[in-house]
Amino acid sequence: MNPENYVILAAVLFTIGTVGVLVRRNAIVVFMSIELMLNAANLAFVAFARMQGNLDGQVIAFFVMVVAAAEVVVGLAIIVAIYRSRRSASIDEPNLLKY
């Protein structure tokens, strides 16, 4: 199979993730969309690694996974804290800071 298709798939996934961030209200879902974007990048790295014929991209993917995991820890912590104080996980609800 042509690795370029994987790149295209990655782009599609990235777009889906972006749209998810823009349209979903639930903070968890928004967060998942971001993870999707990161993983789209991972897919692109791996696909490009294949196309380029070196392993760098695959190694990078591992790095990204670790970083993403760390991000989850921090992100969930913040979301949970917000949820506890506001009883809502809507990302639109915290709206005191504006203008």
Add this chain to the structure above:
Amino acid sequence: MTAPSIDFLTILPFIIVGGAAVLGVLVETFLGRRARRPVQLVLVFGSLVAAFSALIWQSGTRSLEVEGALALDGPGVLLMGLIIIVAFVSAMLLAERQLDPAGDAFAPRASALPGSVEERELTARGYLQTEVWPLFLFAVLGMLLFVTSTNLLIMFVALEVMSLPLYLLAGMARRRRLLSQEAALKYFILGAFSSAFFLFGSALMYGFAGSVDFAVISDALAAKPGETTLVVGGVAMISVGLLFKVGAVPFHQWVPDVYQGSPAPVTAFMAAAVKIAAVGALLRVYYVAFGGLRWDWEPLLWVIAGLTMIVGSLVAIAQTDIKRMIAYSSIAQVGFILMGVSSASPQGLQAVIFYLIAYSFTTLGIFAVISMVRDASGEVTRLDQWAGLGRTSPVVATTFAIFMLALAGIPLTSGFIAKFLVFEAALSAGAVALVIVGVVASVIAAVFYVRVIVIMFFRDPVEGGPRVAVPSAFTTLALSISAAVTVILGILPQPVLDLIEQAGVFLR
């Protein structure tokens, strides 16, 4: 296959800061509550001093280290040193616990519900949050890496190491916790979003060049000038990630919310240190990796810089909250920095570094003052409440006025020399239109800097208005340093200019 050769001595600053951060985590785990704060403070200040000493000790060498993953070149070392100093001063603000009668600027326990019984009890018992210190050190480590990384992967990791602790720090304010948490959430969501862009852009660049190494990318750009899709996509998305961090329009909207919601010392740290790191990274990416593309990205930076200056200044005029106003002003300042970046010349590089030095200290001073102006409910950031401060607390108000004048670029302050340098760099590069926009933006910006002075000095004090709390030596010292740097750089900039000149340009 041999193990990579690493000269650990040259990367000692990273090791010290990182090690101290890890130690800090251990301290949190194993030491008793009473002992934590002194130990953490020793760790933080000690590690920063040590890291700085190590940096000075090694500053003679200009090299790429760790198999070329880190560039300890002139600008890199300079920026690292700057970050460490700024972090040191920020740490002094973070360590302040005399301004708020209840303790320092942070919630006693981040997990406790705002306004809950638990929180009240903890406050009453004088609990202090000491987890901020390891977080702080990790963020510093991330920044140090950010400005020295020579490939996109390290840069990404550094970005996250820098950002993740900041997301948390933003949400830990003792007062007005809802705002603080909101700031943390927004910062986190948008930060993660932008780093996704950065990462995907890196993937595209990797796809184009076969490596994430700046030098390789640069060579590839020279070798394959015809390639468009991947290059444009890659450059664009990497730019998005970096411009987000520096807070350029239209990636700026997180800035006011986060600056306003975070505790003042954290905002100070973010506004000063993060800006240095992010601009440093931006410089390196653009000058080293995309150096061959300067004809492509120069117009981009012109547009972004112009937008940033104008929008930042315009919206700042309409603000009524001092922290938000400073946030917008920092956006406008970024516009000027980008003007320097856009000149794509050694002059531009020097101008930008000088600008960063000047700006970061001024900003630290501003937030130091903001953290001091309080009433019973905490910091008072409504501008009209500051009326008559010049009458009630002339020294602090005068200092603040000096910072305002510096940001406005009035001569004999660091801000003027900085502005002079970026204008000079931009004009040398022929960006006449951008300079004109810069002039217009400066004028608009002056309006709100001046308005602060009007409020402080030309109005009578309000009934029941805020007081300037008496700070401990930490804040006093931080404020003094900031003010001194702001004035001295304005009057005698030559030594610093020499230093920057000696630093030379980026290695690749």
Add this chain to the structure above:
Amino acid sequence: MTLPLLTILGVIPLVGALVLLALPKGNARLIKQVALAFSIAALVFTVFMGLQFDADSTAAFQFVESYPWIPAFGISYSLGVDGIGLVLVALATTLVPVTILAGWNDVEDGRSVKGYFALILVLETLMIGVFSATDVFLFYVLFEVMLIPIYFLIGRYGGPNRAYAAVKFLIYSLVGGLIMLAALIGLYIVSVDQLGQGTFDFASLVGLDIDPTTQKILFLGFFIAFAIKAPLWPFHTWLPDAAKEATPATSVLLIGVLDKVGTFGMIRYLLPIFPTASEFYAPVIIAMAVIGIIYGALVAFGQTDMKRLFAYSSMSHFGFIALGIFVFTSWGATGSVVYMLAHGLSTAAIFLTAGFLMQRAGGLGAIAAYGGVNKVAPVLAGFLLFATMSSLALPGLASFVGEFLVLLGTFSRYVVVGVIASIGIVLTAVYALRYYQKVATGPPSPHVEGIPDLRGREITALVPIVLLTIVLGVYPAPVFDVVNPAVERTLEVVGVTDPVPTIGVLGGEQ
């Protein structure tokens, strides 16, 4: 090594300001006395320097000193004065003690007395510096920094609408200043291109051969700043507000000295550095100046507030000054310098007398509130009349010498312009006498009834102004001695010569 006289002169008031800050807050009297003492010391030192000045010297500048400041950009701390700079420095050091004396009781309501006088002294330092800088960057720095003390003087110690006026003044000035900064950098870049090593040294910049297009662009940058500062029509609208709100002492320093930096800049920097552009823009600037003369006078006539009236009148006078500079004749240029001096003095006279009057009548600014001062306070009215006459350039007073020379210079080159500008003479008389008539004559108004006449301190403040105005009007030779050579050098650089009389006794010599 000779003593750095100009630096010493500049430092005197600065030290005074620092001493003031160290004095105890409670003793207002001591504060004022110390401020006065330092300003007088500076004046005495100026006189001393004036005696040292060698009018016949061929050097462009005297009392020269130079130290590298920011060598990375060829910036140095260089001072030196020619005749023009010298007389303006002298104007500044003369007016400061006068304003301190006149503004003795300006601050009475709990605002900081120390601050007021310290700001005035700091301002004096900056004024001395700005007229004696021979490094363009240094000039610019002082030019901009000067705004700050004035800004505080207006905004902190002014009238009810002071904040608006102060901000308007500052922003207006910053617009000019920033545009000038851009042009200044442009000039620097040209020097880099031509000399290899960039410089801000005045003499080196004059030596540049800038191509006309660049000149025209850079000229505009400088000119707008100067035109706002001076102010010329139509960049003047900050002035009425600032003048109305500021204390009279502040107004004297602002309009009497500070604004002269604008016209000083034109003659010192614009003409020699951008000769081609100067000639190119001269018609436009002359038009602006003439419009300013007539327009300012007419609008002054229409004012109901006395300080606003003075502001517009000053604008009209600044029109004369700018006119004299841009007609490129020795008469015009020298006339402008004399006019600057004279206008400084007459501004002091008119603002201070009005200030004394207003202070007695509860701060009212409306002309209509006054009347019959002559009956109640004849000495005050006498000074009011003198100020009026000085303002309308009565022959025998300093302003006449300046005005006539400017008009002569103009007329000799552009007859029609000279004629139109001369109409200003009549209009000035109209508004100035209307002011005096309304305020001083007729039956005393209720606000004026019973006011005391001038006190000794106030008279002491005014007398030097009056004397100088008369002496310079009758015997201006010392000024001509020092100014003529400087003007000649300037015009030589521009490359213009005076028009030759059609026939005449001097025709053969020229």
Add this chain to the structure above:
Amino acid sequence: MIGTGAARMAGEVTDVAPVIQPLAEATGVFSFLWVLIALPLAGAAILLLGGRRTNRWGPYLGVFTVTAAAVYAVVLLIGLMGRSPDDRSVGQTLFEWVFVGGFTAPVAFQLDQLSMVFVLLITIVGALIHIYSLGYMEHDPDRRKFFGFLNLFIASMLLLVLADNYLLLYVGWEGVGLASYLLIGFWQWKPSAAAAAKKAFVMNRIGDVGLSLAIMLIFVTFGTVVFDEVFAVAGEASESTLTWIGLLLLLAAAGKSAQFPLQAWLLDAMEGPTPVSALIHAATMVTAGVYLIVRSNAIYDATVFALTVVLVIGVITMFLGAIIASAKDDIKKSLAGSTMSQIGYMVLAAGLGPVGYVFAIFHLLTHGVFKANLFLGAGSVIHAMNNQQDMRRYGALRAAMMITFLSFAAATLAIMGIPPFSGFWSKDDIIHAAFEVSIVAGIAGMLAAGITGFYMTRMFTMTFLGKARWEDDQHPHESKPVMTIPLIILGIGSVFTGMALLFWGDIVGWLVPVTGLKQTPLPLPTIVYEVITLVLVLAGAAIAYVKYRKDVAVEAPQDVNFLTRAARNSMYDDAINNVLVVQPTYSVTRALVGVDNRGIDGIVNGIAAFVAGSGNRLRRWQTGFARSYALAMVGGAVLVLVVLAVVRLP
């Protein structure tokens, strides 16, 4: 003796060109030339700066300085007479005043025949007026200041006539303006006085613009403003230039000498104390214009056009003044009208060129004496009538004030030109000279003489003759000796000045070196012109006497013809000025104030408001919703892509 009626009758042709006399260094009696000015100037300074301390003796000091100056003037005259007729120009340079480029104007004085006669007139008549004022202003609380101002007036006028260059003359010129401003507005608590003072100054300023422009044009043309240097080469300039100079000088003269169209201030100037009017009208101010024209004869001689304009202006003013004088009921205003008219005569004469210069000055001198006499006499009357100035309230004052009556009568006959009173000699010479140049001008001069007869007789009759029409409580009495003695002296002067100057002083011969003289025989014997003039004068006088001898209504009748109504309104000069100048100025001012506040400042504030508004609008974009921020970022990403792509496309 050249230039006299006898010579003319003899049919001699005279053509003497003016000479540039060598400027002799001021030595001997002349070495203190500057003291002449310094004396009254010092007096003014001491009185005005000395404050109340000088109240007691101040007025006497004022009188002393001028009297001393008068004495010195006589000494100077003697000194000058001791020199040969073509070498009577003495110069004294004090110091360089203005020197820039090729322009120099020293503070230097020149005493020649022309300035000498002016100096004499100014100091002697001035001294008499000062003395008179001692009595007239006795009870005025501010009389110290009054004498200070009078001294200033004298000093300025002396500077004007002694200056050796145009720029210094200008100083005196405006100094006179200032002094007149102060004196006309002396009772400045009266709004009308203050307004009149301002009006005088402003209208003078219009003239001053002319002088100022003339000086510039002179310098641009000749490269100098020193009289002798200019006159030496005056003929070499192009005629158009000279015409312009001449017209500008005329504008200046019109302002100072209240000539059409700048005459409107003169009548209002009667708001000042009467001695001031005497000073302005007789010895100083209004004569300055004539001096300027005659002094600049070298310029006018070369431009027929400018001379003609001078002539025309003189004629117009002569009639305007005479008509106004005929209708005014206020004694001072009527006298002011007569001054206008008489100065009109002098300007007319000056407009005749070399034919008339001498006679302009001659008439100026005689007029100086009899007009001072008239004004001081009027002042005496006003004083006696408790400041009543309306002649309809006078009548039959002869008995009460014999000295005043007699001196006034002498002056009246003098101004009417009845032989052998002084006015006859000078006025007839002007009429003769006018006929030499233009019959129209000559006839005009005769007619105006007739009107003079009318209005002076009217004034005299209404005041001193007829029935008493006094208000109640009027007890007119003769003034004190300090006032009457000057009247007596002036009265004698009114009788004899003309003859003395002409026959004993040889005024014509005296002045000719400066002014030159041309004379051609008239077609008819001079006696014919004299008789016709006299008939006209007597006719006018007879009409007036008949009309005003008996029934003069206390209230001015309203059913009068248009001319009278116009004359009562000073020929509507205020109304005309109002429509042509004042109102337009007000309108333009109002418009410009609007333009400034709403236009220029409006733009400035508009920009500020726009900026603030933009800030507020942009601020709305910051909605507080994280997702909209993300959207903006995506938009930004697109922007970045587009910019990069666009740049890369070509």
